[in-house]
Amino acid sequence: MSGPQLIHAQNDWGLKLPSGKGENPLPAATEISAPEELTVLLKQSPGGLSKPLVQIGQKVFKGQKIAAPAKNNFGSFLHAPVSGTVTSIIEVNDSEHIKRAIILANDGLDTVHDDCTPISNPFQRSPQFIRQRIAEGGIVGLGGALFPTAIKLNPAPGIKTLLINGVECEPYINCDNQLLQQYPERVLSGTRLMLHVLGAEEAVIAIEQDMVHALVSMQAATDTLNDPRIRVVSVPDVYPAGGERQLIEIITGSQVPHGGLPADLGVICQNVGTAAAVDQWINAGEPLISRTVTVCGNATTASENCVVRIGTPIAAIISTLQAKDVSRVIIGGSMMGVTAHSVTEPISKASNCIILSNGEHFSPAPEEMPCIRCGDCVPVCPAGINPQLLLESMSTTNTRQSEALGALDCIDCGCCDYVCPSGIDLTARFKIAKQTIWEQHLLAMRAERSQQRFADHERRSLTASNKERATLDAQTAAFHDLHTNSKGALDDMLKRLNSSTPDDAALKDTPRKNDKADD
């Protein structure tokens, strides 16, 4: 038995952030009992929207599909996390607080829906079947992006490596760490299912160097399984080594081409939590209706991992854990987490961490000063941006420069912000820049489309008039022909008349003759 191979990174970006993730083995996750009312968000990720499949007042079972992905969109199937009744469906995003959601009243019985059955002998089934099943289980990327797993498992052929991302590099978040320590076999089982779907040669499970207990348990489980396709590697504890493209760079030594996908390098990346969710659905018949959430912060006694049903309001977690003096809630880690507007906000499939703060938790940014061009932000950027030049470029309304400087390449990791001595909120500004650029692209696209429409219309009317003219010309020609012909005919007739006077005379005479005859 050999230990996990340590990959030495070629990069020099990122930050060394104290995490304390390897200090002690993590205790088992606490189960948070389902609350009386759950809010299942219909839009759980920026790119995904689901459409309700249920009506108000309808009775639903635990694990029953209550929403399906909307068309042309990266939404997922949503399932009832509990059995109960649909009390309301909010479909209009009318404020920041009330989002599109299905509200369920829990009947407390947890009656399981008939669909929730394990698949026996999944490896005998076709990859297509398993992939379809994964889509129906509402499985999405649990690393935070919530990209539908089934879509990601259906790339162009030529995938060699399935990269299982267990690099939980952001401070405070511990749910993957806990999963790897407690249920490494679930991760392995999900990994094998995904290998089956992809037909890939190998799976690499990457874990951060300082997550020592996770590494030990994962290596032990891999040794027990003894699948030659699967190996465990450890990567340097640098933030954000767990970013998909950053991890691929560390593992493969090459970067995903600009504008390309990991599949271009023959790699597909999936989170360890996603692998476990695939296992849970295929082998245990439970769709993605709950997830592990790290609950920490100075308003709670200890950092712990909780298994929470999707749709549970944060307030329910706060009251279960008896957290006091919560004045700020951050959903996510300390680097990329979003401040919650209210404790009524529910847990979504993306909520990996909840930081409950009494207000004095973090080292605040210094008072904002102008950029002193120190350049500290340049080497830390994992996206290869010079944040300082990008910031400078944003002082004009011309977004082309910002785009050329990589505004759209920013991954919101916050490294530049962290080191900035002038306390400039670079990440937030870059988010706005990104939005502005997208909007301008959208406008440009619309303008192009309407220009295209106008051109098409012009062409059509031109074609029409051409046709018309052709018809007209043909008609004129025909008329002329006719005219000429008829003229000729007339002339002919006249000529004939003149030349055949006797006939005419005869003709003229005929009545006379007749008359005569009559006479």
Place this chain on the structure above:
Amino acid sequence: MSLLSNSRAPHQHSQRNVAQMMRDVLLATFPVSTILCWTYGWGVLLNILFAASCCWLLEAAALKIRGRRLQPWLTDGSAPLTGVLLALALPPLTPWWLIAIASLFAIVFAKHLYGGLGYNLFNPAMAGYAVLLISFPAYMAWWPELSARSNINDTLHYFLYGTAAADALSGATPLDAIQTGLKQMQTLPELLANGTLATAGNAQWVWVNLAAIAGGLFLLMRRTITWQIPAGVILGLALSASIAWIGDAAVNPSPWLQLVSGGTMIGVFFIATDPVSSASSPKGKLIYGAGIGVLTYVIRTWGAYPDGFAFAVLLMNLAVPLIDRYTRPKLYGQVQ
């Protein structure tokens, strides 16, 4: 329950700020100021105190005139730092009005007319010093002879009236001595042998440079500056000097002499590393530094001024936008 929802990611920051960086640099100048005071007398201290207060007052005035808040700008330490760096470039005996003119030019013209902290194209201290170099070359070349280190009264007299007391003798810095000697067709070995360099305090200047290096190492340790600019300047200057020195050691000072003569190391660690007016990417900083090194050598060797550091810095300040443009890191995925 109401929540504070005004905070945006990241929620965690390093504990660095601009004022702390400026304080670090001020602190790091302490050894070199001390050595200069010890070598040249009270004039150095007088210059430092007067220039720093002058700059600070001018900063306040400029902010007032521009209708800006006085805070945090008056406590960020950048204006006094400009004054200190300016003073370190000046001869130990400088009349007060010259310091006032240089401060005015540094703070008002080079800094605030460009938009204040963070927006200046030129290094303010060097811009102020360059004005004096061009407009008052005689004053700038007048260094007191080391053996006649003047007392407080004489120093004050010169500071206030700009005229020397009877017993104050004119001296030169080692670089002056070399340039003058070479113009008089003397060779470097001769200058070394006849004690010209020793009179000019070459040994003392080695100490000044060592003290500057000590301060620089402190700044590197505190990560207030990065290694690229100092390394670039030293490499640029040393390489240019080496080429010439290997070519003809009789008329070209050795790289060592170039590096420890005059306040080279003060420039390397305190002047060239000014963040605002230097390049931003690591590679850009190296190029920026190397440019300063090479230009310093060029001006020292062929220019009319004995020390070209100030002009080298100002010229490279001009090149910063270009350097930044061409040393932009490759975006992720654009490298193959």
